[in-house]
Amino acid sequence: MAIEVRREPETESTRFGEKKKDHGVLYVGMDLGTSRTSVACSNGVRETVASVVGYPKDVVARKLLKKDILFGKEAFDNRLSLDFYRPLAKGVIKHTDRAEERESEAAKMNLKAAADLVRHAISLAQSRKDELIYAVIGAPAEASIHNRKAIIDAAKEVVDSVMICSEPFSVAYGLDRLTDTLVIDIGAGTTDLCRMHGTMPAAEDQVMNTFAGDHVDQTLLEMIQKKEPRAQVNLNMVRLWKERWATVRSTIQPIIVQVPIVGKPTDIDITNEMRTACRTLIAPIVDGLGRLIASYDPEFQDRLKDNVLLGGGGSQVDGLGDEIEKAMQEAFGRGTVTTVEEPIYAGANGALKIAHDMPEEYWEKLR
Numbered sequence: 001m002a003i004e005v006r007r008e009p010e011t012e013s014t015r016f017g018e019k020k021k022d023h024g025v026l027y028v029g030m031d032l033g034t035s036r037t038s039v040a041c042s043n044g045v046r047e048t049v050a051s052v053v054g055y056p057k058d059v060v061a062r063k064l065l066k067k068d069i070l071f072g073k074e075a076f077d078n079r080l081s082l083d084f085y086r087p088l089a090k091g092v093i094k095h096t097d098r099a100e101e102r103e104s105e106a107a108k109m110n111l112k113a114a115a116d117l118v119r120h121a122i123s124l125a126q127s128r129k130d131e132l133i134y135a136v137i138g139a140p141a142e143a144s145i146h147n148r149k150a151i152i153d154a155a156k157e158v159v160d161s162v163m164i165c166s167e168p169f170s171v172a173y174g175l176d177r178l179t180d181t182l183v184i185d186i187g188a189g190t191t192d193l194c195r196m197h198g199t200m201p202a203a204e205d206q207v208m209n210t211f212a213g214d215h216v217d218q219t220l221l222e223m224i225q226k227k228e229p230r231a232q233v234n235l236n237m238v239r240l241w242k243e244r245w246a247t248v249r250s251t252i253q254p255i256i257v258q259v260p261i262v263g264k265p266t267d268i269d270i271t272n273e274m275r276t277a278c279r280t281l282i283a284p285i286v287d288g289l290g291r292l293i294a295s296y297d298p299e300f301q302d303r304l305k306d307n308v309l310l311g312g313g314g315s316q317v318d319g320l321g322d323e324i325e326k327a328m329q330e331a332f333g334r335g336t337v338t339t340v341e342e343p344i345y346a347g348a349n350g351a352l353k354i355a356h357d358m359p360e361e362y363w364e365k366l367r
Contacts, residue, residue, distance in 0.1 A: 024131060025363075026125060026127045026132070027042040027135075027356055028125050029347075029350065030351055033313070033347075037049055038345050039121050039348055040345055040348040050072040050073060051188075052075045052084065052086050053071055055085075056081060061082065070082065115153070117154075118137075118154040134363050136163055136354045136358075139151055148164050166194060168192045168206070169200075169350075170348075170354060171185055174353050178198060180197060180198075182305075183309045183311065185311050186213065186285075187213060187312050188214050190210055191284065193292060207292060211281055215280065246317040247275055247318035255270050255271045282327055285324055286327045305328060308324070308338065311340040313344065
């Protein structure tokens, strides 16, 4: 877990003085994801927004949109008029690991987009001006030091204290599954696996792969293009179909979509393609689980196998928990998988619980 000191106060009397303390603290839990960013707050606010940011391309676009920056669905819907960014592609802020790349214009714009996204997510919390804001942000399990620092730098402009935890840890914490548990958190850019054993997870307790939602989208797109080369299909269309019909089940109703072929709307069957693309998630997950199980104390390995928690947006793929369970039973002799009830908010809920449970003096030290 990484920790960062809050930004410097504007004045002791107006920003961090006794008057503000008297008005209390707003705790914010955030799940900063490749596809969606969700917040859960101690004032009862819960909001989610697609993790995309857009800036008008020119004066005409700015006049049309009447905004300098757009987020989420509004950015998606107007993306042809925008310089469009997914700043957390592959689960990290792009171009922040290599020093020479951090100085590029693309890197600077991705950092700006990430910072604007974090600020927007915090604004969804509807905090009062006289409240301290303490935030816990869930990040990918193996996010690099540079990426964690970039996230913290983006957050500390709008919160008073901030700390980073791994996304699977926040899911487990929120559900009180803190010992002998294997957590699977499937996002858009990464799938994170984390082994919980009653303490803060160390590096050896965590595994990350890029077989996640974006990989499914790309695989499905390529399969459709191979099946019908003339079909005019893009990743956004494929993503929407996946969100509606994603499945790994052997027996399902046909999935028929309409696409333009030489400008003419045409129905095509993508049932097998959808199922095959979604099933690419299973083998890498089971492989990662095997690595975490095999390196665990042998006396407690069966407990891990029987206590697998499936979360993240990818957990909504129909039948995925059942198929992972079957694959575990074949590979390891046993396995029990439980799917979280609120995949969109499970990470944010856990981060909020962490924020609540941290002693006040801990937040004061961070400040």
